[in-house]
Amino acid sequence: MSDLAISATGLRKSYPAAKGDGTGDKIVLDGVDLAVPDGTIFSLLGPNGAGKTTTVQILSTLLKPDAGDVRVAGFDLARQADDVRGAIGVTGQYSAVDKLLTGEENLLLMADLKHLPRRDGRRRAAELLERFDLVDAARKPASTYSGGMQRRLDLAMTLVGDPRVIFLDEPTTGLDPRSRRAMWGIVRELVAAGVTIFLTTQYLEEADQLAGRVALLDHGRLIAEGTPEELKRLIPGGHIELTFASAHLLDAARDAVGAGVPDPEALTLQVPSDGSVRAVRELLARLDERSVDVAEMSVHTPDLDDVFLTLTGRPAAVPAPAPADQKQETSR
Amino acid sequence: MSTLSLAARDSSTMIRRQLKRLVRYPSMTIQLIVTPVILLLLFVYVFGGTLGDGIGGGRHAYVNYVVPGILLMAAATAATGTAVMVATDMTEGIIARFRTMRISRASVLTGHVVGSIVQQLLGAAVLVGIALAIGFRPNASVVEWLAATGLFALFALAITWLAVALGLKSPNPESASNAPMPLIILPFLGSGFVPTDSMPTVLRWFAEYQPFTPIMETLRGLLLGSEIGDSGPIAVAWCAGIAALSYLWAKRIFNRA
Structure with missing residues (x-):
């Protein structure tokens, strides 16, 4: 049993260039190495188009890498994709709830797809509705939920099968500060319970607040990695x-x-x-x-903003000057 | 649990999901049921007098003649709805979630197909009911009714898998609504509304060999006792072939995406 929940070496991914573009393939990930110990929060930090979503899509079996060895939850991604799927939970950037179904029905759907016995599924759904403050809205269609409620339902659905490794792709993008803090609280509880969390974010504060280790991704390359404290030490003081x-x-x-x-x-x-x-x-x-x-x-x-500025010569808030990147990230 | 029983379990979960969605969003189903009924009334009361004279027997004979054609058109209309629903579903994050779960891959599509067939059988029942009320007089035995229902269901299966593949292939829901359009036209270019021997040579050749004609001829024969000839096996072969190829095509697109 390895004590790494996620390990990746030499991860590469490129997309064919648009026709008549003449610029060659668009490289999204250019040899990324990752090592995430069991039961920790790891944050992949970077601007839009850095390759964060592509990384999550590869690690969660949605996308095949062009090269690289990946193990998730002890399984080889290329040969045991279904076992990986059995061990992970994914909450993506875009709402992954069935908007025509109610919150409760969405959770029961997940329980059925996780092949839980009917009674366990009902109990688990009730528990999660309670925990994510969705009891009052349980019987309303998810289309009537606010952004924060949909995000909570989304995460609740991810937790139905008790995944050991959870991927959160920009879980708080677009949330108000209160919902964001609530989400952080939930993430901390999960890790306290022994789950491994792989989180991407463009918010430096979020990585600083939550993550044990942070990696900075820029143009498909990791430009720095360490604890938030270690990274802050990389830069001249405040x-x-x-x-x-x-x-x-x-x-x-x-x-x-x-x-x-x-x-x-x-x-x-x-x-x-x-x-x-x-x-x-x-x-x-x-x-x-x-x-x-x-x-x-x-x-x-000094905060991680300074780290980013020092390492890339650009403030992190400014997207990388590569609009094509952004497109890749938003296309499914 | 074996792979097969897992696949069956996931498919039944997805079928329940789809049926719930259809109940939650009834306007689509209602539209798919009402449109063919309007077409039936239009053909019987507006065109039926003249067309009926052409086939001999007037409006009364034309009600009997036109029902199988409208039935297939109803199924084709419902298939358009399915293509749109599939294309819309693919743009939702929930499909990405399904793909990251250890479930049978085709089960999502199976859910759509079964949901659509239920929709189509419901539509067909309403259509036949209204046809009976305005003078449709089949002389079929119980066995012939069952055979006709079976053939219609098989046709629905074929056209729905085709619609699912077209929906998956479409870049967005708007183009998904256009892709199955030819299927709605096909009953016209066959024996659906007028006998093929009244058509010019080239069109008649097409009309006699396209898949909808043997299916309509078989339904007509089963329900009204007209000559079926070799239409029966040809109809079943067309349906089975289209269903199998479309299923494989749809599965391939879904797995690749």
């Missing part, structure tokens, strides 16, 4: 951002501090700092000595 009322004050401040990156348009000065109270106090004292008034101040401790 900074303090000072805003001034005039260009004159900005210049004066720069002279006083003797360091930092000024932005004459925004009238801000970024001063490298560890963000400690002592450092802030010293900085402000020095400006005070020269009577330089600070209009605003913010302390910026």
Whole structure:
């Protein structure tokens, strides 16, 4: 018994180029290696079009890779796809509920397809409706559910057969902050119960909050991997951002501090700092000595956004400049 | 459990899913039942007098003549609905979910097919009921009724698997609604509405050899006692062949996607 829930080496996938395009095949995954220990949360982080959804589709048997060895839940993906399917649960980016059926019927459908005995299926459905706060809506068609409710039903359906490995492809995209926090709570409970979670997200905060290990995917390649703490250590520390009322004050401040990156348009000065109270106090004292008034101040401790920016030279919020990628991700 | 009993179990689950969906979304079924009834009334009361004179016996004879053709047209109309439903289903995330589960792959399609056949038998019953009310006078024995029902069900099976394949092949529900259109026209280009010997040579040749004609001739013979000749076995062979090929085609497209 291996102690890795998911392992992949040399995962490759490309799509044939559009006709007359002349650019050759579109490479979506370019040699990705993954190792996810049992009972942990692993997050694949990257902008739109990085190849996250393709990775999930391959690991969940929806798509065949062009190359690479993959094992999921101890089974070989190429030779034992059906055993893999028996061990996993998938909640994709797009709602995978039957909208004409009620919430309860959707759960019972899953129970039947997981071949649970009728009575166990009913009990499990009732349990999940309770746990995901869907009891009141249980007998209403899923088409009447709000986005957050559909997402909860979706995840509840994934849990019916007690999968050992769960894939969540951007589980909180499009959810309001409250639903997002609720989803995070559920994910934490699942892992506490021993399930392995493979999560993709474009939200750095989400990976930071949930994942034991994070891998950064960019243009089909892993550009960094580690715990959130390890990744944050990859970048130079944080900074303090000072805003001034005039260009004159900005210049004066720069002279006083003797360091930092000024932005004459925004009238801000970024001063490298560890963000400690002592450092802030010293900085402000020095400006005070020269009577330089600070209009605003913010302390910026490093987060995964900085990691991304440092490693790719682009902020993570900006999609990779490859519209074709995005198309691949949204097509089924 | 063996693979076969698992497949049977998954298929019955999917059939229940599809029947529930049909009940939840009745407007489609109602439309599929009402359209052929309107066609029947149109053909009997608007065209029936003149066409009936042509075949000898007037409107009264024409009711008897036209029922088998309308029945096949009703089945073909329902098949269009199936193609749209399948194409719509494929755009939903739930199908991706089914694909990541350890279930029999064809069971989703089987659900659609059985649901559609139930729809078509229901439609056929309503159609025959209304036809009887306006003067349809079959002289079939119980065995002949059963044989006619059996042939209709076999035809429904064939045309539905074909519609499922066409639905899977369509890039979106809109084009899925166009793909089976020729099937609705075929009863006209056969013995459905007028005898083929009244047609010009080329058309008559097509009309006599296309699959719908032997099926309509067999239904007519079973229900009304007209000459069946060798139409029976030819009809069954066409249905079985189309059903088998379409099933394999549909399964292949579904597995590849």
